[in-house]
Amino acid sequence: MEDKMPILSVKNLFVNYGAIQALKGVDLDVYAGEIVAVIGANGAGKSTMMSAIMGDVPRAGGDILLDGKPLPSKSFQVVTAGISLSPEGRKVFAPLTVYENLQMGAFPLKDRSLVAEQLKKVYHLFPRLEERQGQYAGTLSGGEQQMLAIGRALMAMPRVLLLDEPSLGLAPIIISEIFKELTEVNQLLGMTILIVEQNARKALLLSNRAYVLQTGKIIMEGDSKELLYNPEIEEAYLGGKKK
């Protein structure tokens, strides 16, 4: 796992919203095959960081490198370069069918046979999506919509999969199911994953390494299991005492 060079590298990233500094020099590395979590409270800048990587909000400074090469700044070029996002709040295309949503995810792919192959893999990971492929995405349950958002991001055959708050608004049992499937995505497809989560415990249990983001700065990083038992983290993000 520990390649010399990270597959995705964020260096000294700054993002401003008007006069407000949302990110104040974020550094982060993701190595091939690992799951990296970024945890932090509401408003810490987690989603902003994802949007900045995706080119959805402009950077005020810093570099983002994919395989050592600068990542383009426009969204569509970022996806083509090999990074795709399952956005916060899922954002599935409600009036399109599940199948059409997945086809949208594969938009950058030119080769139709590659798309068909990837669709098979996604259906294998999320059999529920295959069952509901003709259904409108808007009629799916929250958990199914989340699966669709993840599957849709996978359809682009990314090098790195970004997940923004996949647990948002879901029941605990559904969250467990989604996180179990994410482990499979990582293991079966060898997919490198960068996940930002408010649900710190789930994210730390899922990931290999983690970063703690607080008011636009990384304040701590390390092995996820170590962070899980770090008293400071427990106090601030895991609700005090462990069950």
Added chain:
Amino acid sequence: MDMIIQQVINGLSLGSVYALIAVGYSLVYSILLFSNFAHGGFLVIGGYICYFVLKGAGMNIWTASFAALIGAGISAVIVERLAYKPIRERTPVTLYMLIASLGMSIVIENIFVVTVGGRFRALPPVIPTQPVNFFGLATTSAFDLLSLVTAIVFLAGLQLFLSKTKWGLAIRAASYNLRTAGLMGVNVNRLISIVFFVAGLLAGVGGIFLSVRYTLYPQLGMITTKAFVAAVIGGLGSLPGAVVGSLILGLAEMLTAGFISSQFRDLVVFGLLIVTLIVRPTGLFGKSVGEKV
């Protein structure tokens, strides 16, 4: 009875031309969420290109129509690049684009007033207008049937494009959420250009038929007010809504003209608009606002 069938055919014919224009309006609205009031300009551009290719260059109607459609489509793309792109890249407030579109409609109209003059021009008689017997049921004009058939062909073509192609799918996705479509790897600027090209092209088709029906003049674009009303009745942003709204409007106009008085046509049109806005503010096929989070 003959009279009813005849007026219904005329109404559908007029309505189908409105539909070509209204669908373009709605398509742009569904992606960028503003009413493009310069849309009528694309229709006028199409009409004048057709006129001058026929008259000036002496080409046949096929060449002239082709030039008109492509020209109207390209001018729509240019208007978007010049007037709307700089705005949408700076602000999410769509009101500014609406104001810019009002400005562009005046600009286009006056370009024609200045260059070719404000007089009314009749297209050479290249489109048949003689009366035809409609299956022995009624007498109608070849022009009405032709415009109806042409509109159906173009609307079916649009439907095929939207449902069967990759970019069509992207446009449908973008009409739900443009930003998310961008996150899927869609080049949003290219998508918007395609949408404007298609909208302009359809307006160009409408422009040719309207300049045969009413003659050609720089203010012909004003007629899109009707198409706009039709799009609102059908539900702005909804393409089936735009088509249904247009047919309702065309029928209402022609039946009013046939059985009451031509004077009342516009009264009925705007009466329908007001009733729709009172009874169903989002239109017949309008999307309800708000989304599931």
